[in-house]
Amino acid sequence: MINSPLKISTKHLNWLSLKTSFYNIIDNHLDIDSIPASEINRFLKNLQQEFFTAATTSQRNFKDRQYHPHNKKKRKNAIWWTRELEIKRSKTRALRRLYQKESNQQIRTIKLASYKKNLVEYKRLILAKKKEKFQEYINSITSSTLFGNNFNIITNKKRRTTMKRPIYNSDGNLTNSIQESTVAILDFHFPWSEEVLHSTTLGAQNDFFPISINETEGIINRNKLNKAVGTDGLPGEIIKEIFFANRQWFTALLNYLLEKGTFPETWKSARIVLLDKENKSLDHPSHFRPICVLPCWKKVFDKLIADKLSYHLEHDQILSNKQFGFRKNRSTILALKEIIDFNSVAKENNHLTCLISIDMSNAFNNVDWNILFGKINLLSIPLYLKNILLDFLHNRTVSYQGVHKKYNKGVPQGSCLGPILWNVFINDLLLKDFGPNSKVQAFADDILMMINAPASYCFTRDSRYALSVIEN
Numbered sequence: 001m002i003n004s005p006l007k008i009s010t011k012h013l014n015w016l017s018l019k020t021s022f023y024n025i026i027d028n029h030l031d032i033d034s035i036p037a038s039e040i041n042r043f044l045k046n047l048q049q050e051f052f053t054a055a056t057t058s059q060r061n062f063k064d065r066q067y068h069p070h071n072k073k074k075r076k077n078a079i080w081w082t083r084e085l086e087i088k089r090s091k092t093r094a095l096r097r098l099y100q101k102e103s104n105q106q107i108r109t110i111k112l113a114s115y116k117k118n119l120v121e122y123k124r125l126i127l128a129k130k131k132e133k134f135q136e137y138i139n140s141i142t143s144s145t146l147f148g149n150n151f152n153i154i155t156n157k158k159r160r161t162t163m164k165r166p167i168y169n170s171d172g173n174l175t176n177s178i179q180e181s182t183v184a185i186l187d188f189h190f191p192w193s194e195e196v197l198h199s200t201t202l203g204a205q206n207d208f209f210p211i212s213i214n215e216t217e218g219i220i221n222r223n224k225l226n227k228a229v230g231t232d233g234l235p236g237e238i239i240k241e242i243f244f245a246n247r248q249w250f251t252a253l254l255n256y257l258l259e260k261g262t263f264p265e266t267w268k269s270a271r272i273v274l275l276d277k278e279n280k281s282l283d284h285p286s287h288f289r290p291i292c293v294l295p296c297w298k299k300v301f302d303k304l305i306a307d308k309l310s311y312h313l314e315h316d317q318i319l320s321n322k323q324f325g326f327r328k329n330r331s332t333i334l335a336l337k338e339i340i341d342f343n344s345v346a347k348e349n350n351h352l353t354c355l356i357s358i359d360m361s362n363a364f365n366n367v368d369w370n371i372l373f374g375k376i377n378l379l380s381i382p383l384y385l386k387n388i389l390l391d392f393l394h395n396r397t398v399s400y401q402g403v404h405k406k407y408n409k410g411v412p413q414g415s416c417l418g419p420i421l422w423n424v425f426i427n428d429l430l431l432k433d434f435g436p437n438s439k440v441q442a443f444a445d446d447i448l449m450m451i452n453a454p455a456s457y458c459f460t461r462d463s464r465y466a467l468s469v470i471e472n
Contacts, residue, residue, distance in 0.1 A: 008229075010237045014058045021054035022245040030249060032256050040257065041265045048232050048266065048297070055238055080126075080133035088125055092118045167283050182403045185274065188285030189365055190398050190407035207382040210255045211304050213247050219303045223296070230295035231269045231399070239296045254301055261387030265395060267298035270414060272400035286362070292398065292414035299416070305388060306416035312381045319423055320430035325444030326419035335443050339450065342439055346452035351437075354459045356449040358470070363445040364422060365410035369393055372425050379424065392417060419444070434466040 025047075035043050095118050099111040166174040169184040220243050225236040243250045257264065270292035280287035294302075310328070313319050319327070324335040339355070346353045376389050396412060398405050411418040411425070426442060434440050437458075439450045447470075451462045 008055045018058040025050050026246045026249050032252050037260050040262050044264045045266045052233050080129045088122045092122045185285040185288050186405040189290050191409040192407055193409050208259050208384045213251045216251045219300050228293045230293050231271050232295040236296045261391050263392040267295050268396045270294050270398045272398050294414050303416045322430040322441040342450050351452040354451045358447040360445050367410050367425050375424055432469050438466045
């Protein structure tokens with residue numbers, strides 16, 4: 001974690017000076033292969049500190065704005081301004097010029113009428129767009145969706161105390177302080193198991209496929225630059241500048257980590273923002289929703305690994321076709337089509353259909369890592385991917401308001417790899433045989449059991465068998 005009270009504002013940086021500093025830092029660390037594997041975590045932590053210091057120094061020393069990318073002040077359009085209004089304004093102005101240039105009085109009168117008609121339409125359109133935008137604003141501040149007000153609280157840095165009262169801890173007793181409440185919430189969402197984890201690297205790399213510069217650049221360009229800053233203190237714009245300062249070096253560093261099977265410790269720490277759930281009493285840890293804010297550099301590496309893992313899982317058809325969540329070219333529409341097709345076949349055979357929805361409480365947070373390690377080891381994927389995944393799950397921590405918490409259960413929240421690891425974890429269940437008249441499919445952690453039978457009393461027998469398969 002970067003230990004500095006300063007906050008990097010990319011709008012007030014001397015970009016020319018900053019890029020020069022980045023070039024110098026990279027030149028001092030060009031020989032990545034000479035770094036011992038045991039020192040890679042310390043090396044990366046110090047490297048991030050150097051980049052952070054260069055950025056904050058450039059920010060403090062910024063006086064001359066001539067190199068600033070936002071130097072030229074441009075008049076911003078009103079929030080209600082649209083392309084349709086721009087076209088209408090251009091047309092209205094063109095009709096006014098035609099009317100003013102016309103010398104023939106009779107034609108001038110006709111053009112004046114045309115101009116005034118378009119002017120009235122233009123003014124009415126402005127009023128309509130203002131009203132529409134205002135309605136959107138009203139809807140946004142009264143939104144009950146997950147990424148409405150809650151998302152704005154994070155992105156706009158509006159802090160509020162969500163724990164104004166004691167909450168129940170795991171023992172059923174009320175907490176006596178905000179710190180105790182914080183610990184209770186973190187323990188609930190990020191569990192710790194005393195069971196010893198059995199996972200080691202599986203051997204030397206003999207099938208390593210390096211990341212290309214184009215792959216890295218694609219991820220860098222797709223990343224949103226306005227995302228919240230993680231524990232490293234480096235915004236997405238800074239990471240992008242580091243990459244373009246030396247693309248070969250940046251990609252070589254990620255390849256070194258991937259080949260050694262090392263996911264840096266500094267990228268395993270997440271900063272937590274707690275959001276309260278709608279219409280909840282806030283007296284229980286489950287009534288809070290933790291959002292993990294991750295380092296931007298980590299997101300690039302995480303996404304590159306996720307892309308490689310997804311390729312092997314899909315190309316080699318390792319994942320069951322009954323999983324429709326967190327996968328490309330699969331959606332709720334396809335999942336619904338499977339249900340409709342199942343029901344149609346049942347009707348053709350004069351059978352009844354029964355649907356049973358299974359909800360697994362706190363499913364993502366309770367994934368047993370030892371079981372997950374075993375499933376990863378059995379995957380038909382390259383060895384280097386197995387090693388990096390095993391290291392990815394080790395020594396993970398979260399922090400909230402000075403409270404730091406280690407956890408060793410659940411798929412890491414906010415990570416691109418988290419949903420894919422969940423699919424790996426639940427895949428065995430979807431591959432099981434649930435009987436000739438039963439079918440199970442999933443969308444993420446939502447499992448749906450479908451049963452068809454000639455009479456309704458058969459549902460009890462068939463559902464018990466299918467549920468016993470799931471329980472076992």
